[in-house]
Amino acid sequence: MNRNDRAIVGLVALAHAMVHTYELSIPILIPLWLDAFQVGEGTVGLVVAAGYALFGLGALPGGILSDSFGSRRLIAGCLFGMAASFFLLAAAPSMVVVAVALALWGVAASVYHPSGLSLISTGVSRRGDAFALHGIAGNVGTALGPLTVAVLLLVADWRVVTALLAVPAVVAGVVAVRVRFDEHAAVEATDGGDSRAGVDVSSLEGFLAESKRLLAGSFAAVFLVVMLSGLYYRGVLTFLPNLLSELPAFTPVEFAGREMEPYRYAYAGLLMVGVLGQYVGGKLTELVPVERGIAAAFAGLAVLAVAFLPAADAGLLPLLVVGALLGFALFVIQPLYQATVAVYTPAGTRGLSYGYTYLGVFGVGSAGAALAGGILQYANAGALFAVLAAFAVTGSGIAVVLAAR
Known part of the structure; x- marks a missing residue:
């Protein structure tokens, strides 16, 4: 991989791991919310389902925004948005605020996949290796993120753990703003049959x-x-x-x-x-x-x-x-x-x-x-x-x- 490839892959790998860390940490927190807010499983289920639904439904407008404004801006916004949602979650006084926080997370996280994958497909020359490394980073977040949350909960309150989770996304957002690369370095006229840039x-x-x-x-x-x-x-x-x-x-x-x-x-x-x-x-x-x-x-x-x-x-x-x-x-x-x-x-x-x-x-x-x-x-x-x-x-x-x- 050349320098441009490495810069892009490093950013999308970091962001992808963050997205799936948060996605899979939510189920671990559900029993704690049931106890903290004295609500039923049905209520919590609807709240969580709404956040996950927005995670999927927001992908289409996320793709449109990526084509219009560029992938880097979308990825940075995703990371800062997820951080804000988990800071809000840490301070939530009620299940209503939890619902707002998870909805914010769903909207912020939803733009990542179309923008991150679009960035790989147009900016990285070794596309196959980039997709593989990108996927590996997501799986690391999927597997190690929830495990890390479970371990932290042994020594800290869920609010402290949730606030700590938000910090890496802030750091990753700063990286997304500062790193430099060419988003369209790998676009060729034959790519996908038509460049149509x-x-x-x-x-x-x-x-x-x-x-x-x-x-x-x-x-x-x-x-x-x-x-x-x-x-x-x-x-x-x-x-x-x-x-x-x-x-x-x-x-x-x-x-x-x-x-x-x-x-x-x-x-x-x-x-x-x-x-x-x-x-x-x-x-x-x-x-x-x-x-x-x-x-x-x-x-x-x-x-x-x-x-x-x-x-x-x-x-x-x-x-x-x-x-x-x-x-x-x-x-x-x-x-x-x-x-x-x-x-x-x-x-x-x-x-x-x-x-x-x-x-x-x-x-x-x-x-x-x-x-x-x-x-x-x-x-x-x-x-x-x-x-x-x-x-x-x-x-x-x-x-x-x-x-x-």
């Missing part, structure tokens, strides 16, 4: 025209792929800790006078394996056609959905093996679809393209959590994993069609 999506007319152009072409199939990936991701991860906690292999144990919950560490380990998946996925974007890579990854996810419960019944070792493979496959697909977006879209509307992408992944994909909860409440885990397998098979089929075309 002068496209304007800041007006409603421009937005509608470019959206129609994107969704009328092959990007529509890519959009379906990322939606299915998001549905599988939220569907399996949201309730996996609950499923693991009910297994005999993860019975609580006493350690140093404290009750330890082994399933939490198994879940964190599964997320950490995703670091390797992100790295391999990024390398695959340079070695194989991305459509074929997505088809294979979805096929693997389908097999793992079918195999998960039999592995759980077979004992701890088979469960850990299948769980590790699931963590790998869940994240190996992400650099592949991120690179696919760059292949099927013009550079001039790359931010808009990634806005639609993360509207699909986190916005539409958030329905996977509600779907999983409903299936578990009215059916069983077997039905849930069957539906997840169907999502994966459908995604694999769409990718095969793209590859054939």
